[in-house]
Amino acid sequence: MQTTDSMPSAASFGHRHTQSFAPKTTLNGETIGMPQGSFHSAQPSIGGYGDRHPQRGNVPNINTGRIPASAFSATDMQTPQTGYDMNFTPLLPSGLLMGSPFQPGSPSAFQSPQFQSFPSFQSQNANGRPQQNQIGQISNAFHQQQAALSPPAYQSMTSPTGGGSSSYFGGIQSPQGGYNSLANAQLGGYGGPMNMAPGLVSGTSRTVYLGNIPPDTSAEEILSHVRSGQIESVRLLADKNCAFISFLDSSSATHFHSDAILKKLCIKGQDIKIGWGKPSSVPTSVALAVQQAGASRNVYLGNLPEEMTEEELREDLSKFGPIDTVKIVREKAIGFVHFLSIGNAVKAVTQLPQEQKWQPPRRVYYGKDRCAYVSKTQQQNAAQYLGIAPGYAHVLNGADRELITNALAQQSVAAAAVATTAGGVNNLGNRTVYLGNIHPETTIEEICNVVRGGLLHHIRYIPDKHICFVTFIDPTSAASFYALSNLQGLMIHNRRLKIGWGKHSGALPPAIALAVSGGASRNVYVGNLDESWSEERLKQDFQEYGEIELVNTLREKSCAFVNFTNIANAIKA
Known part of the structure; x- marks a missing residue:
């Protein structure tokens, strides 16, 4: 069902982990390098357990069996x-x-x-x-x-x-x-x-090595996996199936390196080898441009004519160096051209305005690096x-x-x-946590209420065996939940659960990753409901898309929330 413009404020409801799934979103400018604030999101904000259950908002937290401080x-x-x-x-x-x-x-x-x-x-x-x-x-x-x-x-x-x-x-x-x-x-x-x-942490390098890259892989495909910081330059060696990504600072390189290893970076179904390049300093001219003018790989072009095409932009700017991506936002009459190095972008910003075609009212300046998007x-x-x-x-x-x-x-x-401590090196990037010794009367809703710390991909509960497998979207969230649950304990119906690692989940499917970046979760919002819509009717209508954990209605706001056990089913709904 479609959401409506009468969606209530997020303070009144929401998903227990993160944002509710909103099928209708607006374009976020940061994904294309827009200056901050140019676009905004129409998605609701974070909610919590009390928001999903207003009638139980004052119920004390579930006892997690924290180890006593006296120990x-x-x-x-x-x-x-x-x-x-x-x-x-x-x-x-x-x-x-x-x-x-x-x-x-x-x-x-x-x-x-x-x-x-x-x-x-x-x-x-x-x-x-x-x-x-x-x-x-x-x-x-x-x-x-x-x-x-x-x-x-x-x-x-x-x-x-x-x-x-x-x-x-x-x-x-x-x-x-x-x-x-x-x-x-x-x-x-x-x-x-x-x-x-070994080699998980950097020495002094700001350059990350990527090996075993599939043939015919473009720089755009590679850089679409980078979200750790501003890039200074990219060198793609197609004949050797490798690439070197140099960041402006070593902390961004460390973040990308450790994240790529943890999540097992994969391109076109092929595992990528991660290593370190030789240490180097940022070229003086680039450092000055960044410091004085806020230079980046992204060149912002304003007041574009309606007939301007992306192919024409690529042709006009390719003389300054290899290009990563070209995008035009028609309704704003603006465009963005990402080069493979800041040095080439500096040349474009310096020399392009001198050409008759790009003189005022055309605007040429720097945009935000798409790889520095948080x-x-x-x-x-x-x-x-x-x-x-x-x-x-x-x-x-x-x-x-x-x-x-x-x-x-x-x-x-x-x-x-x-x-890696509990599961070995092959457990890197695992997103699935095992829960055992579950009380026979436990429901899947009760399990979800004590699993916190990150957005969930799916939950597989097997009551006959008293076990459950919880798969997170992010392996960092899975590791955090695993560590916390082992240290503090996790209890349902006064029974402490056994915590372990499940079978390796593999990488998050790209389609789901894209949906999550747009605000997707297991929680689907349904608005403009009249009194004839009961929880049972909603459950019956939405069951065709997959197993449902919970249906929660808010009569005073004429809306409801349907929580699926799998985010893929929520996306289909």
Whole structure:
């Protein structure tokens, strides 16, 4: 069924994990390099469990069986302080525990010692908006922790060539050194040094190597998988089936490298080899253009004539260098041309206005790099890692790119540690978590109510065997849920569940990834309902698309929500 313009505000309802699926969305300018604010989304915001069940909004949270604090000493949760301590703690799996989705509301303070300088998140002010200076305080405090983030900090522990997996988490920063009691907890095998894929973390390079690229793969296809930061240049070697992507900064390279390994980057059904290129500095001319004029690979063209075509734009600008993508937004009379390097874009912006065809009223300047686009999923992951409570992720809208990139890079490395420790290197990128020892009277709705921390792909509940397999959209969310559930415990009907890894889920299908980027979830909104529409009637009508977890109606707003167990079925509906 179609949504209508009378959709109620998102504060009244929504999906428990992330945005509700809205079949009708508007074009987001960031996906094509538009300046921020040029477009907006019509999708509802994040809601929660109480919103989906207004009549049960005051019910206390489900007991998750947190391990009592008395089981730990005061020194158990801090790394040893030595002359060589480099504040490495955020890269341990404990980094996934920051901003636990099991802790309701805004945290009053961060529990991990290395984040004691972070401000507590205050309640909303009279206008219902977060304090404006919060994000500045977060950014300042976060930048003080950069020794744990920047690639030089990794160099003494790992390198693309010589870093052993055991040495990465071994030594004075290992869980055995600073987490003695924690290491003895039932955490799926976190006992000794954590085994990780070698070369997961950068030395000092800002260039990522991609190998085993399928023949006839274009730069556009490759760069469509990059969402970690601004790119300085791309070099595609078709005869060697490889490419080198150089970012403006090493933190963006680290984020892309770790994320590509964690999610097992795949192009045209072929697994891509991930490595590091040689360290290099950004060319002086490029650095000056970026600093003084905000240069990027993307050239913005304004006041285009109606007859202008993308082919004509490509022909006019290809003389400045290889082109990645060309797009025209007809209703705005503007266009965007992404080059494969910032240097070529600088030449275009400098020389094109001198040509008669491109003089005023034509406009030529820089746009936003499409690879520096922060998706809603990335924003929510970064917010969770930084300890920002669910529903407050929008405060990162004003954050600098480095803050978000570094948070995501840390989280990816920590997620890889969690996945490989219990399941081995082949478990990298797994999105499926196993739940066992489920009470016979448990419903699939009760399971979904305790599974938090990320958008779900699908849930497969087998009551006869008292087990369930929960597959997340993002492998980082799966690793976070796995770690939290093992540490804190997960209980339904006063029975503690067994937590493990399910069969490897494989990569997220591209069609679903595209739908999620547009706001899709398992939750379908149905509006403009009269009193004749009961929950049973809605369930009967929507069952033809797939198994349904829950139907929730809001009579006072003449709408309802249908939660499917599989996001693919919600997309079909």
